[in-house]
Amino acid sequence: xxxxxxxxxxxxxxxxxQTGECCARLGARHVLVVTDQGIMDAGWTEQVxxxxxxxxxxxxxxxxxxVNPTDxxxxxxxxxxxxxxxxxxxxxxxxxxIDIGKAAAVLAANxxxxxxxxxxxxxxxxxxxxVMVPTTAGSGSEVSQFSVIxxxxxxxxxxxxxxxxxxxIAVIDPDVLATKSARLTATTGLDVITHAIESFVSxxxxxxxDVQAKNALMLASRYLRPSVASKYNREAxxxxxxxxxxxxxxxxxAILGAAHAMSHTIGGRYPFLHGDxxxxxxxxxxxxxxxxCPDKFREMAVLMGEDVTGLSDIAAGEKxxxxxxxxxxxxxxxxxxxxxxxEAEAIAExxxxxxxxxxxxxxxxxxxxxxxxxxxxxxxx
Amino acid sequence: xxxxxxxxxxxxxxxxxQTGECCARLGARHVLVVTDQGIMDAGWTEQVxxxxxxxxxxxxxxxxxxVNPTDxxxxxxxxxxxxxxxxxxxxxxxxxxIDIGKAAAVLAANxxxxxxxxxxxxxxxxxxxxVMVPTTAGSGSEVSQFSVIxxxxxxxxxxxxxxxxxxxIAVIDPDVLATKSARLTATTGLDVITHAIESFVSxxxxxxxDVQAKNALMLASRYLRPSVASKYNREAxxxxxxxxxxxxxxxxxAILGAAHAMSHTIGGRYPFLHGDxxxxxxxxxxxxxxxxCPDKFREMAVLMGEDVTGLSDIAAGEKxxxxxxxxxxxxxxxxxxxxxxxEAEAIAExxxxxxxxxxxxxxxxxxxxxxxxxxxxxxxx
Numbered sequence: 001x002x003x004x005x006x007x008x009x010x011x012x013x014x015x016x017x018q019t020g021e022c023c024a025r026l027g028a029r030h031v032l033v034v035t036d037q038g039i040m041d042a043g044w045t046e047q048v049x050x051x052x053x054x055x056x057x058x059x060x061x062x063x064x065x066x067v068n069p070t071d072x073x074x075x076x077x078x079x080x081x082x083x084x085x086x087x088x089x090x091x092x093x094x095x096x097x098i099d100i101g102k103a104a105a106v107l108a109a110n111x112x113x114x115x116x117x118x119x120x121x122x123x124x125x126x127x128x129x130x131v132m133v134p135t136t137a138g139s140g141s142e143v144s145q146f147s148v149i150x151x152x153x154x155x156x157x158x159x160x161x162x163x164x165x166x167x168x169i170a171v172i173d174p175d176v177l178a179t180k181s182a183r184l185t186a187t188t189g190l191d192v193i194t195h196a197i198e199s200f201v202s203x204x205x206x207x208x209x210d211v212q213a214k215n216a217l218m219l220a221s222r223y224l225r226p227s228v229a230s231k232y233n234r235e236a237x238x239x240x241x242x243x244x245x246x247x248x249x250x251x252x253x254a255i256l257g258a259a260h261a262m263s264h265t266i267g268g269r270y271p272f273l274h275g276d277x278x279x280x281x282x283x284x285x286x287x288x289x290x291x292x293c294p295d296k297f298r299e300m301a302v303l304m305g306e307d308v309t310g311l312s313d314i315a316a317g318e319k320x321x322x323x324x325x326x327x328x329x330x331x332x333x334x335x336x337x338x339x340x341x342x343e344a345e346a347i348a349e350x351x352x353x354x355x356x357x358x359x360x361x362x363x364x365x366x367x368x369x370x371x372x373x374x375x376x377x378x379x380x381x
Numbered sequence: 382x383x384x385x386x387x388x389x390x391x392x393x394x395x396x397x398x399q400t401g402e403c404c405a406r407l408g409a410r411h412v413l414v415v416t417d418q419g420i421m422d423a424g425w426t427e428q429v430x431x432x433x434x435x436x437x438x439x440x441x442x443x444x445x446x447x448v449n450p451t452d453x454x455x456x457x458x459x460x461x462x463x464x465x466x467x468x469x470x471x472x473x474x475x476x477x478x479i480d481i482g483k484a485a486a487v488l489a490a491n492x493x494x495x496x497x498x499x500x501x502x503x504x505x506x507x508x509x510x511x512v513m514v515p516t517t518a519g520s521g522s523e524v525s526q527f528s529v530i531x532x533x534x535x536x537x538x539x540x541x542x543x544x545x546x547x548x549x550i551a552v553i554d555p556d557v558l559a560t561k562s563a564r565l566t567a568t569t570g571l572d573v574i575t576h577a578i579e580s581f582v583s584x585x586x587x588x589x590x591d592v593q594a595k596n597a598l599m600l601a602s603r604y605l606r607p608s609v610a611s612k613y614n615r616e617a618x619x620x621x622x623x624x625x626x627x628x629x630x631x632x633x634x635a636i637l638g639a640a641h642a643m644s645h646t647i648g649g650r651y652p653f654l655h656g657d658x659x660x661x662x663x664x665x666x667x668x669x670x671x672x673x674c675p676d677k678f679r680e681m682a683v684l685m686g687e688d689v690t691g692l693s694d695i696a697a698g699e700k701x702x703x704x705x706x707x708x709x710x711x712x713x714x715x716x717x718x719x720x721x722x723x724e725a726e727a728i729a730e731x732x733x734x735x736x737x738x739x740x741x742x743x744x745x746x747x748x749x750x751x752x753x754x755x756x757x758x759x760x761x762x
Contacts, residue, residue, distance in 0.1 A: 001391065001392065001393030001394065001395060001399075002391075002392055002393055003389065003390065003392075004389070004390045005390070006387060008384065008544075009384065009386070009589065010382065010384050011382065011383055011385070011587070011589065012382030012383055013382065014382060015382045018382075163389075207623050208390065208623075208626075211592050211593070211627075212592070215592050242588050242589075245589075246592075
C-alpha cells in the first residue's frame with residue numbers, strides 16, 4: 001500500500017502571469033513573495049508582483065535567501081510574514097527560495113524552531129496557502145513534500161518531510177529558464193537526473209512514481225545538453241521544465257538515496273551548489289547500488305538512449321553509469337569533489353552524519369559509514 | 382498553458398481498511414456512505430463502515446444508486462446527507478455511486494438542482510470532504526473532475542466538469558475487484574481502454590496526461606484479458622486498477638472525445654452499461670478519428686503490443702484499431718448496438734444531442750451530426 005500526492009500544476013509559457021490569480025483563488029489577500037537577488041535582477045519577481053497587483057492582492061517582498069538556506073533565514077522570513085500581516089506565501093526561485101517559503105509557512109502556522117520539524121510527519125497545523133514558481137529546472141521542491149534547511153548550530157542540512165509541505169499550486173513557466181546561466185542550467189539539470197535515478201531505484205518506488213521517474217530521465221538525458229548549449233532553445237527549456245516537474249513528483253513520493261544523503265551533509269558545511277555535489281557523487285553511488293537492481297539499470301540505459309540489444313543486464317546496466325558520466329563531461333559539470341574545494345579530512349565525519357539523513361533509508365543497497373567514506377574518497381579526485 | 386490536478390491517492394491491497402481514517406484526517410465526524418446493492422452484497426460496504434467505526438466516526442448509509450444514476454437519486458442522497466447531519470461523503474462503488482456522491486456534495490454545499498451545474502466550472506462553493514473508493518476498474522471518477530448524471534426530464538446525461546469535483550482522497554484497493562463478474566470486468570475494462578485512447582488523442586492532451594494515458598493503455602491491453610479470465614488473478618486485478626487510475630488522471634485533465642459524447646447520450650435514454658456502449662462505439666470512432674493523428678495511432682499500436690516494424694504510420698495505425706476490436710471479441714464484449722437493444726429510429730435524435738456533449742469539444746476530428754449518425758449506423762450491426 002502506498003500514497004501519491006501532488007499539488008495542482010499549471011504549466012506553460014506565460015503562466016507566470018497567472019500567479020496572482022492563483023493566490024487569490026486560494027483566499028489570499030496579502031502575499032509574502034519569497035525570492036533571491038538573482039531572480040530579482042532577472043525581472044521575474046517584478047512580474048509576480050505585477051500579477052498580484054492585477055489580482056487585487058497586497059504583496060510584501062522577502063529577498064534574503066542564500067544558496068544553501070538556513071534556519072536563521074527561515075526565522076527572518078517568518079517574522080516578515082507575521083509583521084506584515086501576510087496570509088499566503090509565494091516563492092519565486094530555485095529550491096532555496098521555495099524551501100525557505102515552506103519553512104516560513106511551517107513556523108507561521110506551528111511556531112517553534114524549524115529544527116522541531118526535522119524528519120517525517122511532524123507538522124501538526126495546516127499551512128497557509130502556498131504557490132510555488134520554480135525558476136530552475138530544478139529542485140522539484142515546487143511539487144514535493146520536502147523542505148531542506150541548514151541547521152546552523154549543527155552545520156547540517158535537515159530534511160523535513162510532510163504532506164503539509166506539498167504546495168497548493170505549482171506554476172511552472174519554462175520561459176523563466178531563458179535567463180539562467182549555462183553553469184546553473186547544467187548543475188540544476190544534473191539534480192533532475194539525480195532525482196529521477198535515485199527515485200527510480202528507491203526501495204519506496206511505486207508504479208505511480210516509476211512512470212514519472214522514467215519519463216523525467218528520458219527527457220533530461222535528451223534535452224539537458226541542448227538546454228545548456230543555448231539560452232534560447234525554447235523546446236529544450238520546456239522539456240527540462242517537464243523533466244524537473246516529473247522527477248520532483250517521483251522523488252516526493254518515492255524519496256531518494258545515498259547521493260542525496262551525502263549531498264545534504266556536504267551542503268550543510270560547504271557553500272557548494274547542491275546540483276554540483278550530486279553530479280559528482282551520482283556515478284559513484286550508481287556503481288555501488290548497481291548490484292541491488294541490475295534490471296532497473298538496464299531500463300535506465302535504454303531511457304538514456306543507449307543501445308543494449310544483445311547485452312546482459314550487467315553489461316547493459318553499466319551503460320547507464322557511463323551515460324551519466326558522459327553527460328556530466330559534455331555539459332562541463334564538476335567531476336571531482338576536490339576541484340570544488342572539498343577536503344579528505346572531512347570524509348570520516350561527513351560519512352557518519354550522512355548515514356542519519358532521511359534519504360539514506362530508501363537507498364536500494366544497504367550501506368555503512370565505511371562504504372560512504374569509500375564513495376567519498378573515490379569522488380575526491 | 383495547461384493545468385493538471387489530481388487527488389491524493391492511496392493504492393494497494395488492504396487499503397480499504399484506511400477509509401475511515403482518511404475521512405477523519407479530513408475533519409469528518411459523520412460520513413455519508415454512498416453505495417449500491419451489489420457492493421453491499423459483496424461485503425465491501427460493511428468493511429468501509431467498520432473502518433469508520435474504528436476511526437470513531439458516525440456513518441449513514443445511502444444505497445439508492447442505479448446503473449445510470451439520475452438527478453432524482455442525487456436529490457434523495459442530498460436529503461439523506463442533510464437530514465442526518467453528515468459532514469463528509471464517501472462513495473464505495475463504480476462510477477455511478479461516485480458520481481452520485483459528488484452530485485450530493487455539490488447540492489449540499491451549493492443548493493439548487495444538479496442541472497444548474499451542467500457544463501464547465503459552475504460550482505461556486507467548496508464541497509464537503511470527499512473520499513472515493515472505486516470498486517470497478519473502471520470509471521476513473523475517483524480521481525476525475527467529472528460527474529455524469531441523467532437529467533430525467535430531458536432523458537440526457539449531463540456532464541458536470543469542475544476542479545471542485547476532484548475528490549480529496551481516492552482509496553484504490555485492487556482486492557475489491559475479485560468480487561466482480563467477468564461480464565462487469567470486461568465492460569469496465571473497455572471503459573478504461575476508451576478513456577486512455579480518447580484522452581491520448583484529445584485536442585486537450587498534454588505531456589502530463591500523455592504519460593498517464595500511454596501507461597494505462599499499455600497495462601489495460603495487456604492485463605484486461607487475464608483479468609476477465611479469472612477472479613483470482615491478483616496481478617491482473619492490480620494492473621487493471623492502476624490502468625483505471627491512470628486513464629482517469631488522463632481524461633480528467635485532457636477530457637475525452639466522440640465515443641463518450643455518444644455514449645453519454647445513449648446512456649441517458651437506454652439502461653445500457655456505459656462500458657458496453659463505449660466498447661461498441663470505440664473502433665468506429667477510431668476509424669473516423671484516424672486521419673487527425675496517424676502518428677498517435679502508431680504509438681497506440683505499439684503500446685498495445687503490435688509489431689509495427691517497417692510499416693507506414695497509416696498501416697501501423699490501423700493495427701491499433703484492429704487490436705481494440707480483437708480485445709473486445711476475446712473478452713466477450715457486445716459488438717453491436719442492436720444486440721443491446723438500440724434501434725435505428727433513435728439515431729437522428731441521438732446524433733443531434735451527442736453534438737452538444739462537453740466531450741465532443743475535444744474530439745481530434747471535427748464532426749457533424751450527419752457524421753455521428755453514420756458512425757451510429759455502422760455500430761448498429
